[in-house]
Structures are given as structure tokens and as C-alpha cells.
Amino acid sequence: MKKIKIVEYNRYHYELLPTWIQLISSFTPIDNICLFMYPGLARKGLSSFFSQLPNFRSIFVTDPSRGIVLRMLRLPIALLLRGFIRFKGYPDINDQVFLKVRGPKKDLLVFNSIEPQNLLKKAEFFAGKGYRIVVVLHNGNLIHNNSYRLFLQRPNVYVFVLSGMVKKYLQKAGFQKANLFAPQYFNYKPRNDISERISFAVQGSVFFDRRNYDSLINAINFLVNRNNETNFLVKIIGNSMTDHGKIIREEILKKQIEGFFVFFDYFLDYNEFYNEFDSCDYVLALQDRMSIMYSPYFEYKCSSTINQSLGFNKIAILHEEQSILNGLEGISITYRDGQLAEAMSHALKQPVEDRELMKAMIKERRKHLLKISRENVERVLNE
Incomplete structure (x- = not known):
């Protein structure tokens, strides 16, 4: 055998x-x-x-x-x-x-x-x-x-x-x-309700070369102090006690927007990580064209946010080019460089029926990608 x-x-x-x-x-x-x-x-x-x-x-x-x-x-x-x-x-x-x-x-x-x-x-x-x-x-x-x-x-x-x-x-x-x-199977029952306070997930330990955290801080500052939109939380689901994480947390304190963030000071095990991820309503990739550091995610490296958002049936908020490259146009909320705040504001105002329609389309996309993956694995096993 x-x-x-x-x-x-x-x-x-x-x-x-x-x-x-x-x-x-x-x-x-x-x-x-x-x-x-x-x-x-x-x-x-x-x-x-x-x-x-x-x-x-x-x-x-x-x-x-x-x-x-x-x-x-x-x-x-x-x-x-x-x-x-x-x-x-x-x-x-x-x-x-x-x-x-x-x-x-x-x-x-x-x-x-x-x-x-x-x-x-x-x-x-x-x-x-x-x-x-x-x-x-x-x-x-x-x-x-x-x-x-x-x-x-x-x-x-x-x-x-x-x-x-x-x-x-x-x-x-x-x-x-x-x-x-497509690694989109996580053995869980999808959460279908939406929080009273909308939550956005940012996954992974905090490193500047992985995600544009400056754009996130600027977006939150704009939403809170310019748009007066405050009914949300951003969860940084990963170790935020890295050197870069400490810098980010200091900047958030300076801008007095710490009440809109949840941080973790340790490495989360997989159960806790995925429970926190699943508790959020939207997912932020935070990769754009504003720095050459993020170029790999537009060329030869798949952001883990892509497959995990599909696997957990979450709506991802992505740079519009990243959405197109990964076949997520129409099932993600997109933005151009410097416009993350507008995309997050759109998510906060998204009607329930639009959100549910988008999630139904995400579910179908996930089924399609897993079907292709299954066929590819079967072919290799049978050779």
C-alpha cells in the first residue's frame, strides 16, 4: 500500500x-x-x-x-x-x-x-x-x-x-x-453573524516588510478624527511584541487611537489564532504599491490573507491590483494606494444583503479552488 x-x-x-x-x-x-x-x-x-x-x-x-x-x-x-x-x-x-x-x-x-x-x-x-x-x-x-x-x-x-x-x-x-x-480547509463551522462592533483582522506577527502598517494607522486616524466613524475594532492577530510591533504601538498611542486596536503580546497557538480570525468580520491584507517591499505579493508570493479569507468565508479588503491578480474581483472590497480609509468606511456601511451575497460568492470560489486542488492531488497520487 x-x-x-x-x-x-x-x-x-x-x-x-x-x-x-x-x-x-x-x-x-x-x-x-x-x-x-x-x-x-x-x-x-x-x-x-x-x-x-x-x-x-x-x-x-x-x-x-x-x-x-x-x-x-x-x-x-x-x-x-x-x-x-x-x-x-x-x-x-x-x-x-x-x-x-x-x-x-x-x-x-x-x-x-x-x-x-x-x-x-x-x-x-x-x-x-x-x-x-x-x-x-x-x-x-x-x-x-x-x-x-x-x-x-x-x-x-x-x-x-x-x-x-x-x-x-x-x-x-x-x-x-x-x-x-489552495490551502483553504480548516475544519470549522463558518460564523455567519455580524458583530455589533465591526472588527477587522490583520493576521501575522508585525513586520514592516510584510504589511503596510503606516497605511492602517493613517486610515484609522482618518476614520475616527475626520469621518467620526468609531464603531469598529482592528485585531492584530499575531505577536505584536516584535521590534516593529513596538514601534507601531507607540505610534498608535501618540495618535490616541489605541482604543480601536486589540493586540496580542505572544505567539498564538493555532486554535486561538483561528478563533480570533473567525471572530472578525473583514480581513485586511495591507499590501499595496506604496513600497517596493510589498512587490512580491503582486508577482510571485501569495499572501496568506488570500487563502485564509477564502477558507473562513471572510470578505478581504485588498489593493485592487492584488484582488485582480488573485481572481477576487467582485468578491472583495478594493482600494488604490492611499485609499484604505475609504475602503474600510465602505465596509462599515456595507448593507447586510450585499455582504451576504458577497460571502455566498466567496463560498463558491472556495469550492472551485478546492475542487481544482483535489484533482491535482489525485492526479499526482495516481501516477
């Missing part, structure tokens, strides 16, 4: 795993799936997204990069052994995936991410041994890196990307092998 081993070496990108498990388990018994990931995050809520699967306990969960082999040996012997292993081209002997993968070559290895470069080396090792490899390419510009391009072009490597925009970017670069994978 074919085994599928899903691997995530990093301590992020876990939001993709529920969709992988859900789609793969619809084609193969769940006890044929092994999951290698950091167990701390599994304990902090991620496993609840798989709880509806009858044999979830059979999934093997372990930290892929932590082993005990070298700890059991004296240092000189360990160093010699590690040198020999590397000379032979093997991954680190402590690598749990290397230690556990002993199945036939027909088994499938799913690399949920292949960055940084050392993860590419691990994937190359297994591909070179004849294993069929599925990889998620989170940054399409890696196609211009010769090492990555040579690996991705291998006949036993199957490439998945997170949006049609990234797929088109790769096609323009001459790479035609990309398959769409």
Missing part, C-alpha cells in the same frame, strides 16, 4: 497541513499517512483540525530534525560518523525523516516547504534515490535560482503553488509544471 509522508522542517507554514491531510485522506486510508512536524505546535492545537479523521492517532508526529543517534556516541566518533554521512551525500544522521523513510520508492514524500537552502538538499537526496517528491513552492522567484530550478525540473518532482498568480509567474519564466494547491 502506498504511503504518503508529509514533512515540515520549519516551525511555520503549518496552515497548509489540514488541507493536505483532508485531500490526501480522501484518496487513501488515513493510516497510510505519516506526518513529520515540530510536535510542540501539534500539541498547541493544530491536531484539532484533524480530529474528525477516525484514525488520526495513527499519524506519526515527530520533530523531523531532532534525533538521538549522535548524542549516544562519544564526540570524536560522532564527528567522524557525521563527516562520513555527509561525504556520502546523506542528510544529517539525526534527521528523523531519513531514519524513518524506508518504504518502497512508490511512496510519496510531501515537502510542505523547501526553504531555506538546506531543505532543498534534503529533498534532492530523496529525489536522487528515486522517491517521488511533492514540494510546495512558496516563493516563485526561486525558479531563477539554478539549484532550485534543476531540482524542480526533475521528472519525479511535482510542484504545487498557492495561487494562480504564482503559477502564471512560473509559466512566464518558462516553467510549466506547477499545480495549484
Whole structure:
């Protein structure tokens, strides 16, 4: 029986795993799936997204990069052994995936991410041994890196990307092998009511190169002090105690608009993160053309806001170009550079019937993208 081993070496990108498990388990018994990931995050809520699967306990969960082999040996012997292993081209002997993968070559290895470069080396090792490899390419510009391009072009490597925009970017670069994978399954019941006080979600830890927080502060200041619109909250759902987060919070205090923000001073586990996300009425991506820092989100990188807003049936407020590139025109509220306040004001005044119609269209879009993803996964599994 074919085994599928899903691997995530990093301590992020876990939001993709529920969709992988859900789609793969619809084609193969769940006890044929092994999951290698950091167990701390599994304990902090991620496993609840798989709880509806009858044999979830059979999934093997372990930290892929932590082993005990070298700890059991004296240092000189360990160093010699590690040198020999590397000379032979093997991954680190402590690598749990290397230690556990002993199945036939027909088994499938799913690399949920292949960055940084050392993860590419691990994937190359297994591909070179004849294993069929599925990889998620989170940054399409890696196609211009010769090492990555040579690996991705291998006949036993199957490439998945997170949006049609990234797929088109790769096609323009001459790479035609990309398959769409929309991580929009989160095992939850959508919230249909609307809050008395409208809430906007901004997800992720606070870093200036990810989102234009200045535009958000200016928009809130305008809504409150110029438009006299105050019946709303903005939830920064992620760690706001980063260096950039502290700067943002100080600026908000200076403008005396702190009453319109909710912050979190710690890393939220997945249950808490998604509960807070689902409690909001609208989602803000905060990526625009006002800085070159956000250019990747208009070219070769899918903002996580896109798939999570679709997955949770939320209306996203996006730059108009970002909306078009991701096929969300007509089912998102859009704005041009410097006009975020107007878009948020539109959301605050949106009639209930318009909102419900838009959410119904979002639901259909999600079904369509998951159907394509399912077909792509099925095709790879059956090859």
C-alpha cells in the first residue's frame, strides 16, 4: 500500500497541513499517512483540525530534525560518523525523516516547504534515490535560482503553488509544471453573524516588510478624527511584541487611537489564532504599491490573507491590483494606494444583503479552488 509522508522542517507554514491531510485522506486510508512536524505546535492545537479523521492517532508526529543517534556516541566518533554521512551525500544522521523513510520508492514524500537552502538538499537526496517528491513552492522567484530550478525540473518532482498568480509567474519564466494547491480547509463551522462592533483582522506577527502598517494607522486616524466613524475594532492577530510591533504601538498611542486596536503580546497557538480570525468580520491584507517591499505579493508570493479569507468565508479588503491578480474581483472590497480609509468606511456601511451575497460568492470560489486542488492531488497520487 502506498504511503504518503508529509514533512515540515520549519516551525511555520503549518496552515497548509489540514488541507493536505483532508485531500490526501480522501484518496487513501488515513493510516497510510505519516506526518513529520515540530510536535510542540501539534500539541498547541493544530491536531484539532484533524480530529474528525477516525484514525488520526495513527499519524506519526515527530520533530523531523531532532534525533538521538549522535548524542549516544562519544564526540570524536560522532564527528567522524557525521563527516562520513555527509561525504556520502546523506542528510544529517539525526534527521528523523531519513531514519524513518524506508518504504518502497512508490511512496510519496510531501515537502510542505523547501526553504531555506538546506531543505532543498534534503529533498534532492530523496529525489536522487528515486522517491517521488511533492514540494510546495512558496516563493516563485526561486525558479531563477539554478539549484532550485534543476531540482524542480526533475521528472519525479511535482510542484504545487498557492495561487494562480504564482503559477502564471512560473509559466512566464518558462516553467510549466506547477499545480495549484489552495490551502483553504480548516475544519470549522463558518460564523455567519455580524458583530455589533465591526472588527477587522490583520493576521501575522508585525513586520514592516510584510504589511503596510503606516497605511492602517493613517486610515484609522482618518476614520475616527475626520469621518467620526468609531464603531469598529482592528485585531492584530499575531505577536505584536516584535521590534516593529513596538514601534507601531507607540505610534498608535501618540495618535490616541489605541482604543480601536486589540493586540496580542505572544505567539498564538493555532486554535486561538483561528478563533480570533473567525471572530472578525473583514480581513485586511495591507499590501499595496506604496513600497517596493510589498512587490512580491503582486508577482510571485501569495499572501496568506488570500487563502485564509477564502477558507473562513471572510470578505478581504485588498489593493485592487492584488484582488485582480488573485481572481477576487467582485468578491472583495478594493482600494488604490492611499485609499484604505475609504475602503474600510465602505465596509462599515456595507448593507447586510450585499455582504451576504458577497460571502455566498466567496463560498463558491472556495469550492472551485478546492475542487481544482483535489484533482491535482489525485492526479499526482495516481501516477
